[in-house]
Amino acid sequence: MGIPSLTFRAWYEASFGVQAWEELDKIPTLMWQDYLIWLRRVLNSPVRNGVHLRDIAFHKDGLLTLTVQTGSVSETILCRRLVLATGRDGLGGGYTPSVIKEIPRKFWMHSSEKLDFSTLRNRHVTVIGAGASAMDNAATALEAGAARVDVLIRRKDLPRVNKFTGIGSMGVVHGFHALPDHWKWRFLDCVLSHQTPPPRSSVLRVSAHKNAFFHLDCELLSCSAHSDHVSITTSQGVLDTDFIISATGFNVDLSLRPELSSLAPHIRFWKDRFKPTAEDMPSGFENQELLNSPDLGDGFEFQEKKPGSCPLLHFVHCFCFPATLSHGKVSGDIPAISEGAERLTRHITQSFFVEDCAIHYQDLESYNDPELSGDEWMNTPLPAR
Numbered sequence: 001m002g003i004p005s006l007t008f009r010a011w012y013e014a015s016f017g018v019q020a021w022e023e024l025d026k027i028p029t030l031m032w033q034d035y036l037i038w039l040r041r042v043l044n045s046p047v048r049n050g051v052h053l054r055d056i057a058f059h060k061d062g063l064l065t066l067t068v069q070t071g072s073v074s075e076t077i078l079c080r081r082l083v084l085a086t087g088r089d090g091l092g093g094g095y096t097p098s099v100i101k102e103i104p105r106k107f108w109m110h111s112s113e114k115l116d117f118s119t120l121r122n123r124h125v126t127v128i129g130a131g132a133s134a135m136d137n138a139a140t141a142l143e144a145g146a147a148r149v150d151v152l153i154r155r156k157d158l159p160r161v162n163k164f165t166g167i168g169s170m171g172v173v174h175g176f177h178a179l180p181d182h183w184k185w186r187f188l189d190c191v192l193s194h195q196t197p198p199p200r201s202s203v204l205r206v207s208a209h210k211n212a213f214f215h216l217d218c219e220l221l222s223c224s225a226h227s228d229h230v231s232i233t234t235s236q237g238v239l240d241t242d243f244i245i246s247a248t249g250f251n252v253d254l255s256l257r258p259e260l261s262s263l264a265p266h267i268r269f270w271k272d273r274f275k276p277t278a279e280d281m282p283s284g285f286e287n288q289e290l291l292n293s294p295d296l297g298d299g300f301e302f303q304e305k306k307p308g309s310c311p312l313l314h315f316v317h318c319f320c321f322p323a324t325l326s327h328g329k330v331s332g333d334i335p336a337i338s339e340g341a342e343r344l345t346r347h348i349t350q351s352f353f354v355e356d357c358a359i360h361y362q363d364l365e366s367y368n369d370p371e372l373s374g375d376e377w378m379n380t381p382l383p384a385r
């Protein structure tokens with residue numbers, strides 16, 4: 001909100017000193033939570049924890065009826081707008097290759113799932129992927145005493161250049177949304193085909209261990225489960241392992257989001273109206289992640305696949321990572337999420353005013369609070385000629 005004293009830096013410097021800020025590398029997760037709790041307190045934000053959205057229904061008055069659950073207690077909330085700020089996997093979940101999903105669950109997990117890493121002590125762990133999640137999980141397994149960690153990387157090299165962050169500017173933040181479709185597509189096709197490098201310090205956190213092994217150009221082909229281990233067939237040969245961590249990203253899959261089931265059939269995706277040409281895909285492959293992006297309006301609102309089929313869909317705003325193709329990187333990553341939030345709230349404010357214009361007009365007509373009392377001047381006839 002442009003208030004410097006509310007930033008993480010201001011909070012951190014006030015709590016731990018300027019010197020500590022200079023020395024800080026990454027913000028520990030729990031400290032980030034401490035900051036958010038402080039922010040909530042000083043802003044007096046009405047945040048409720050432990051509340052699950054279960055269902056969205058359309059109320060006859062043009063309102064949305066939300067069914068939410070807190071513990072075992074269910075309640076309904078009526079609202080005019082709903083903002084889904086549901087994160088990286090907001091419209092789906094973790095993506096795991098089918099060859100892994102076919103083996104028993106005790107042998108694998110997705111990197112975003114919770115795991116007691118002490119259970120990996122003295123075990124042989126294989127991590128699939130080369131992003132930040134892969135490195136964090138590999139390092140945590142090693143630090144928890146894993147006997148050996150193999151990181152299988154499909155590419156011939158680790159991604160080294162952070163393309164989109166590299167060209168970051170206010171132009172990108174505010175201008176991406178105004179680009180014609182094929183330019184939006186080309187920008188993100190380039191970003192995704194180069195991928196985002198894992199942080200250097202995270203890679204070093206893994207490679208510092210003698211029992212950590214990086215295998216490049218090593219594609220996962222199949223897995224077969226035995227009684228106490230899994231054999232992974234790769235393009236480089238076979239590897240036996242005790243446990244697989246699939247750090248293979250996230251995808252849009254509304255079937256994983258039962259709370260959105262009433263909206264799902266109506267939501268328009270890019271694949272419903274945009275067909276990239278060869279020129280739009282210098283990388284040469286039709287990117288499924290982009291095709292599955294929701295096709296959002298100016299205020300991050302969902303749009304209907306078939307116009308008129310579900311008008312209240314426009315009252316649900318998708319302020320999570322899958323909005324990136326429509327709006328740029330303003331709904332997920334910290335650097336520009338404030339600008340995204342401002343775009344969203346301006347749109348909602350504007351649409352409330354437009355919807356309620358008759359009431360505002362009535363207010364205008366009935367408003368009668370004088371700023372002059374009439375004793376400030378005297379009416380004078382024109383001088384005689």
Ligand SMILES: Cc1cc2nc3c(=O)[nH]c(=O)nc-3n(C[C@H](O)[C@H](O)[C@H](O)COP(=O)(O)OP(=O)(O)OC[C@H]3O[C@@H](n4cnc5c(N)ncnc54)[C@H](O)[C@@H]3O)c2cc1C
Nearest residue numbers: 051052053054085086087088132133259331332333334335
């Ligand atoms: C491994 C990894 C590393 C990352 N590193 C960075 C980084 O260094 N810098 C950066 O800027 N970004 C990073 N990101 C991106 C990160 O996801 C975002 O910056 C940040 O977490 C987004 O905040 P958010 O509030 O939008 O989403 P989240 O923090 O994901 O919060 C979404 C919330 O929605 C809740 N929710 C979902 N469904 C429901 C439901 N039905 N009912 C109720 N609640 C629900 C979830 O429980 C969750 O609390 C990283 C992401 C990953 C996976």
